[in-house]
Amino acid sequence: MDAIKIDNLTKRFDAMIAVDGLTLTVSRGELFGLVGSDGAGKTTTMRMLAGIMDPSSGDAWIMDRHAGREGESLKGSIGYMSQRFGLYPDLTVLENIHFFADIHGLPQKGRQEKIDRLLAFSNLTPFKKRRAGNLSGGMKQKLGLACALIHTPQVLFLDEPTNGVDPVSRRDFWRILYQLLKDGVTIFVATAYLDEADRCNRVGLIHKGKLVACGTPQELKQLMPGGILEVHTGNARACLQILHRKLEGYQVGLFGDRLHIVSETPEKTQLLVQDLLGGEGVEIVSIRQIEPSLEDIFISVIGEEDVHATAG
Ligand SMILES: Nc1ncnc2c1ncn2[C@@H]1O[C@H](COP(=O)(O)OP(=O)(O)OP(=O)(O)O)[C@@H](O)[C@H]1O
CATH class of the missing domain: 3.30.70.100 (Alpha-Beta Plaits)
Known part of the structure; x- marks a missing residue:
């Protein structure tokens, strides 16, 4: 069964088409990577899926509910970690998590156990009293993830979650994502890092708002003749x-x-x-x-002159 179904999703900003007729499905429990360079349309897609931006046309369903029309009832089922995730630098790690627990109306009963589990899961237990503003980049991202997971969402949207994070922390972050997959969470991750795309079950290459290729990393690698x-x-x-x-x-x-x-x-x-x-x-x-690497495929599909904005 599909966790995410996207049908002809389009977003225009005046004359500019940021997302252009995007159609794809993501199965339950899948790790799907939306890959593209800066300005390709990843964030706009994420916002529409998370129900915080209306499409100009087209539809999306998350766990069989319409992202726009049933957005309110969807909130409990999805977690969304945006690029500028709203952590409070003056609050401690623990206080930040409590803040998000309050937003989601998490009952006090069982809350502490849930938070302890998330802290352990994201390796943040030793830092729970540290102010978020004093965390390293990688730890901030893990805290952002813990906050996005506080209400146990079934589908997780991550917008370039490891952007600017050092390679060791990136690997750590991906380990956590694999653990979530084992728990049956569906993950939709936007990234400009092609090595991260290689870690996904399936990948969609987006360029100038259009899905130019979609498949498993292995399938994409076979797209290249010769x-x-x-x-x-x-x-x-x-x-x-x-x-x-x-x-x-x-x-x-x-x-x-x-x-x-x-x-x-x-x-x-x-x-x-x-x-x-x-x-x-x-x-x-x-x-x-x-x-060929995914980077080769990306270059071959979108053309060399367009690829330079893409991180390696
Ligand atoms: N609110 C807006 N008003 C006008 N144009 C916008 C708006 N939001 C995004 N755009 C434009 O839409 C296009 C797609 O942007 P989007 O942020 O979705 O790309 P992206 O792939 O997420 O890239 P990045 O990683 O740089 O955010 C870009 O050309 C961007 O300038």
Whole structure:
């Protein structure tokens, strides 16, 4: 059964279409990633699903209830952690959680046990008396998550929850999400980090408000015809310029100190690239075919010039 059903959801801001005919479903207990660069339409989608923004047209249902028309009755079933999650910096960790418990009308009976469980779950027990303003970025996000979970929602919406958080805390945060999945919570997470997208059961790539691809990470990786050639040389940027100049009709992108070339015939392209770079006096450290990453797929689907705003 579907936890989330989105049908032709559209949001216009004057002439600008922020979300353009989005249609997709998310099953119960699924971890779905909405992936796109800045301004792709992720936050606008989240707001409409969480019932805090009306769509211009189209519909969404969460657990069989209409996100707009039945928004009020949905509140108890969904948790929403927005990008600028409203923690109170002057309140302690514990006080913040109590504040959200009050908002959701959580009864006093059983409340303390619930809070203790959430604190332990998010590894915040030792910090419960610390003021939220004095927490690290990663801890703030965990506290935001604990607050979003206080009323035991069935569906959790997370808008770029690990934006700007260090890699160790990000991994920690994802561990917590996997625990929630085990408890049967459906998670809909927006992210610009493609490595995070790889951790999702299914991924939707959104670009300029449109869903341009959707499937499991493995399915998305099969969207790419041919393969990827990874080229490692002493100076990737110089080689990028050479290949942009001389290798017409190919997508070439810079990934750290490596170049990725999308090719339908990688073996042939490998010979061509070896010739071209050799002719320019470039020494190739290695050149090999690799499995495309989600980042490769993203670039191949939306075009290289549009991808630069996307975090790696
Ligand atoms: N209230 C608004 N009024 C006008 N335009 C808006 C409004 N909210 C969003 N937009 C525009 O809609 C587009 C989609 O924005 P949205 O915030 O949904 O993208 P996003 O993928 O979440 O990116 P980011 O991570 O930068 O928030 C952007 O071009 C944005 O400028």
